[in-house]
Each structure stands twice: as C-alpha cells, then as structure tokens.
Amino acid sequence: MTIILKIGGSVLTDKNKVSAAKPEAIARVAREVSEALSPRLVLVHGAGSFGHHQAKEYRLKDGLNDWSIKGILPTHNAVKSLNAMVVDALQMSGVDALPVHPLSNCILNNGRIEHMCMEAITRMLRAEIVPVLHGDVVMDTAKGVGILSGDQLVAYLARALKADRVGIGTNVDGVLRNGSVIRELKPANIREVESILSGSVGVDVTGGMYGKIAELMALAGEGIPSVVFNAEKPGNIVKFLRDDLAEGTLISGD
C-alpha cells in the first residue's frame, strides 16, 4: 500500500505573510502522521508563504534571465527552511523522515516534469523512511528555470510509485460549490469544475484550487483515487491514512 499525502502550504504557513510558519499546525500534522503511519508513505508539502512571494518578486515564471537568476536561491532556501521544520517535527514525533529537494533531482520542460530521479525516494520507502518533498524552483529545459508545484509533484509521484491512494490536505473542507462540499468528482466533470472554481485567497503562483483538481482528475482517469480534505481539522489526517475518512471530496475514475 503506497500512499502520497500532500499537506497544503496554507495549512502549515500563513499565506498572506512572507515566510511565516504555523509551528503548532506543523507539530500537529507530524503527530497525526506518526499516529497512523503506514510503511510506504510519501509526504509532499506546498511552499505556502515560503517561496511563493520570492518566486513572484523574481518572476521565476518568466524563465531564466538576469533578474530571475538571482531569485532561484532565495526561493529554494525559503521553501527548504519550511521543509526542515516539517522534517524536524516528524522526527520529533518518532517518524523516520528525510528531506528530498526537487531542485536537486528534477527538471521541468516548459513547467511540466521532464525527469525526476526516483531512486533515492524508492530506497527510502524500502527502509520505511518517509521522504518529504516540496514545491520548489527547478531547472527547466525549455525556459531555463520554472516552478514545480506541490500538486504537480503529487501527481508525478503517484504515477511513478503506482500509489494506491492520494490525500490532499488543504484548509477547506474539500472542493466547494456555493459553499458546500462536492462529495465526488469524476474526470468527466472537468468542465463543471472549471466554471465553479475561483482562485484561492492570497498569493499563489502555482494556480490554486483549479490546478490542483486538474492534476487529480487526470490521475483519477488513470485509476489512482484521491481525496481533498480539510487537514486543519484535527484527526482528519489520521482518518485519511487509515482509509477511514468520511468527509472531503473523493476524486476517482469509476
């Protein structure tokens, strides 16, 4: 049983400030992962306020130029510092977690993953170590440099590792329509989703809820189901890991 769990940057950080972590939320997430740990778990987290502002300031989405090149390191360092907090919190909760940084092992082609080195991740999973990856600034074969969102990363890892289940822990109760949670979505609903979703609050250079759902819809079409749920609600991560979550939006192909 291979599980990919993403915890959104909005859960771990205050997206409206620059590099502002929520240490209590990070510690709680780590405790929940520890409580319901399964042997083949990959954790991915968004950058939240660590990285998005830097990426925007240096216009990393424009590709490589004399200005953006100066923004790669500060953007990478910002999200790496959030990653270190997450990994440390997991270790303090007794989880053998290790950081894996996309800038080191991944390249994009025009914003989409062209290659990601899976060997270290696979080896960690065999040793029952939880690899902890994150949205990052990454070299791009077409544009020089680009942004890899945690959501694209989740979809890539789910395919590469033939995951059984994907969980997307956000700060809302699921995919919403007029304030109510859509209980189930199928790839056929993509047009509907396009029309109902508006952008998230705060700065997010990677596309907010729509980008997230588009990645998951494609995944569902390939037989990998996912659940978008509220990870700010204590207990939900434990329930998701135990396959016992009765809320959120299920995105599946059947």
Next chain:
Amino acid sequence: MTIILKIGGSVLTDKNKVSAAKPEAIARVAREVSEALSPRLVLVHGAGSFGHHQAKEYRLKDGLNDWSIKGILPTHNAVKSLNAMVVDALQMSGVDALPVHPLSNCILNNGRIEHMCMEAITRMLRAEIVPVLHGDVVMDTAKGVGILSGDQLVAYLARALKADRVGIGTNVDGVLRNGSVIRELKPANIREVESILSGSVGVDVTGGMYGKIAELMALAGEGIPSVVFNAEKPGNIVKFLRDDLAEGTLISGD
C-alpha cells in the same frame, strides 16, 4: 572546458572540532572562484567537521539499523549547513551558485555510486550556474545507507560530465613523500602511493589522502588529469582555474 573543483573540508572547517566553519576561508575561496570563474564549473566540497563526527557517532558506515537510521538526518543537516555557507559566500561574491544535495539525487551500492541524477546539474551548467555538491549520507541499495565522500563524487562527476580538468584543493601542498611534494603521479605509481601515504590528522570516515589519490589515479587512467594543490594558499584557486598553477601534484595518465 568543464572543470571540477573540490575544496577539502579541512580548508573550510576545523576538522578537530564539531561543526566549526572557517568563515574567512570560505569567503576567500568564494572570491577566488569569482575572480577566475569559467562557464562550466562544478564545485564539490568535503564535509570536514560538518558531518564526519555525526556519521561516526551513528556508525553510518555499518549500514542501516535502528541506531544509524537516527543519524541520517543530523549528518545530512550538518553538511547541508556547511553547503549553505559556501553557496551564500559564492553568491555574495557574484557567482550564480546553487546547492545540489546527493541524498536527494544519488544512491550507492555498497559504498560506490550506483546512480546519480545528472539532469539538474547539466542544466545548471548550461545556464552558467555553478552547482555546489558535497560529501553526504546517501541511501545504499546493498547496505541501506552509506557515506558518499566528496572524492568519490568528484571522480563520478568528472566522468559523467567528461571534465577536462579536476582540481583538488587541500590543506597541504600536494601529495607528500617525506615532507616534499611529489610533482607528478601516474596510475602505474599506485603501489608506491599506498606505501608512502599515512592517514590525515583528525577524524575522517571517508579515507583521507589515500582514498583521494586512488580515485584520481583511476581517473587519470581514463584521460582526465587532476592537480592536488594547497587551497589554503591565497591565489592557488585562481591559478588552478586559469590553468596557471605551477605547484602541487599533477596526476595524469600520460
């Protein structure tokens, strides 16, 4: 012209203490790199006192077990913090440098590199960015976990990138015989080297001078020359990068 330059941990840190950097030495090394920067340069640094002590305490060389698993993160974090100092110093000297962490992109097989993901490094070089790698703790397909020395990394990168020249900046004047520098070594001299070299001072789990020379001898046999030189002597890094270094030990195949 592709150049691999390794700066030994002994140049950047005090190997007899735990996690003690030499900030002035790091800044000077960065200035020298900046002064003689060539477009395709890869920098590798040793762990020095960042990582060796942790690796020894947790017996990472024994492979993965209940004790060593707790040492992976502290060892990786220690050398990563040295790496951050080196990258920051380079950036402050105007060099577009980025970190690349072997734990993320490399696996060993019984202590030897089985696979290293070169894509990100290659892309950085094309963008005239200097990738900065380091000795690290790395997953191992045979032993679970192992230590990747900066020296093995240098040899691997030199082959993978078909490097033209390799520089090994240490805290001595070259390979020494009775206190005098051996000016030239060829692969045929390997037995002689075995007999004259004794271990370096301080703790070094990766083999000291002998391991270094064995890697370089093999490389020389494949047509990639290297120079072991004193990187504590101001100006030597500039001279090496400009191919104008008249001292040290040249290890070449012809």
